[in-house]
Amino acid sequence: MSTQAQPTGSRPSRSGSTTSGRTGPGRTGPDPVSGPTTEILRLTDVGKSYGNVHALRGVSLTVRQGEITCVLGDNGAGKSTLIKIIAGLHQHSEGVVMVNGEEIHFSSPRESLDRGIATVYQDLALAPLMSVWRNFFMGAEIRRGLLRSLDVSAMKRIAGEELLRMGIDIPDMDRPVGGLSGGQRQCIAIARAVYFGAKVLILDEPTAALGVKQSGVVLKYVARARDAGLGVVFITHNPHHAYLVGNHFVILNRGLVSLDASRSEVGLEQLTNEMAGGSELEALGHELGSALSEVEADPDGEKALRVS
Numbered sequence: 001m002s003t004q005a006q007p008t009g010s011r012p013s014r015s016g017s018t019t020s021g022r023t024g025p026g027r028t029g030p031d032p033v034s035g036p037t038t039e040i041l042r043l044t045d046v047g048k049s050y051g052n053v054h055a056l057r058g059v060s061l062t063v064r065q066g067e068i069t070c071v072l073g074d075n076g077a078g079k080s081t082l083i084k085i086i087a088g089l090h091q092h093s094e095g096v097v098m099v100n101g102e103e104i105h106f107s108s109p110r111e112s113l114d115r116g117i118a119t120v121y122q123d124l125a126l127a128p129l130m131s132v133w134r135n136f137f138m139g140a141e142i143r144r145g146l147l148r149s150l151d152v153s154a155m156k157r158i159a160g161e162e163l164l165r166m167g168i169d170i171p172d173m174d175r176p177v178g179g180l181s182g183g184q185r186q187c188i189a190i191a192r193a194v195y196f197g198a199k200v201l202i203l204d205e206p207t208a209a210l211g212v213k214q215s216g217v218v219l220k221y222v223a224r225a226r227d228a229g230l231g232v233v234f235i236t237h238n239p240h241h242a243y244l245v246g247n248h249f250v251i252l253n254r255g256l257v258s259l260d261a262s263r264s265e266v267g268l269e270q271l272t273n274e275m276a277g278g279s280e281l282e283a284l285g286h287e288l289g290s291a292l293s294e295v296e297a298d299p300d301g302e303k304a305l306r307v308s
């Protein structure tokens with residue numbers, strides 16, 4: 001799996017030597033005045049149609065600083081459409097999107113980035129042949145001197161420090177990203193978004209292609225991004241992963257919100273049940289049950305095979 005998160009437009013101006021220590025220039029943190037639950041992003045009754053297809057209808061969602069909002073849903077539920085609207089790739093056809101209390105209509109991903117919204121796409125590549133430090137600073141390289149040459153040593157040092165701060169120890173910053181595990185690549189993309197001052201981090205199914213252990217590692221970094229004060233939107237199919245880290249849960253079902261609950265209002269079992277379509281699953285269970293009893297009653301399948 002590969003990932004990409006672009007540096008946000010609010011990335012720090014720096015001289016190359018100002019980034020060590022605990023207060024990196026891109027560091028965000030819970031607002032000490034208004035507390036950790038400041039609202040950053042709010043969608044109200046958002047809809048999106050592709051021709052005759054209503055991919056989203058009446059979707060309302062709030063993302064707060066220092067919280068993880070999980071968006072769950074089955075294939076075709078509208079998760080990617082939702083991300084694309086927030087990331088500025090697509091425009092919503094109905095409703096209101098507000099960032100920091102201001103209504104916006106993004107017409108490009110750059111505009112979303114400039115508002116501090118960083119998106120880590122599941123299937124967009126970090127450059128696999130390029131080194132860790134180059135990937136970390138891609139599009140936001142540090143330059144120095146009159147010739148504006150690349151300050152390679154500063155970039156290596158900062159990338160190393162920032163990754164280590166997230167608990168990712170990669171001793172060789174020259175190592176090509178392609179040689180790292182999917183989980184490590186995902187973590188680099190998250191660390192990069194945190195460093196470059198993202199306020200909102202959108203993660204599109206970051207654990208979908210990972211095994212149990214690596215999923216755990218990625219979830220740990222998702223939690224760290226939250227603890228650094230970002231508002232995280234975590235898209236996933238997996239209610240177990242969502243429940244391990246989530247503060248708030250939104251389930252999309254065929255473009256509609258079918259559940260919107262905070263952690264105190266919903267347990268893992270209910271989340272799993274709702275996610276699976278609750279009554280639909282029950283009906284399927286009955287159908288499968290009666291199909292099975294028919295098979296049991298006619299083990300040789302004579303009835304089913306008999307052509308009259």
Ligand SMILES: Nc1ncnc2c1ncn2[C@@H]1O[C@H](COP(=O)(O)OP(=O)(O)OP(=O)(O)O)[C@@H](O)[C@H]1O
Binds near residue numbers: 053073074075077081
């Ligand atoms: N560019 C498009 N043109 C037409 N229809 C689209 C387009 N993008 C998405 N859709 C439709 O919108 C609906 C929602 O799709 P979306 O990709 O947002 O779902 P999803 O929840 O991300 O699904 P998955 O889990 O499979 O990624 C689907 O019916 C899909 O076919």
Ligand SMILES: [Mg+2]
Binds near residue numbers: 079080081
């Ligand atoms: Mg999708």
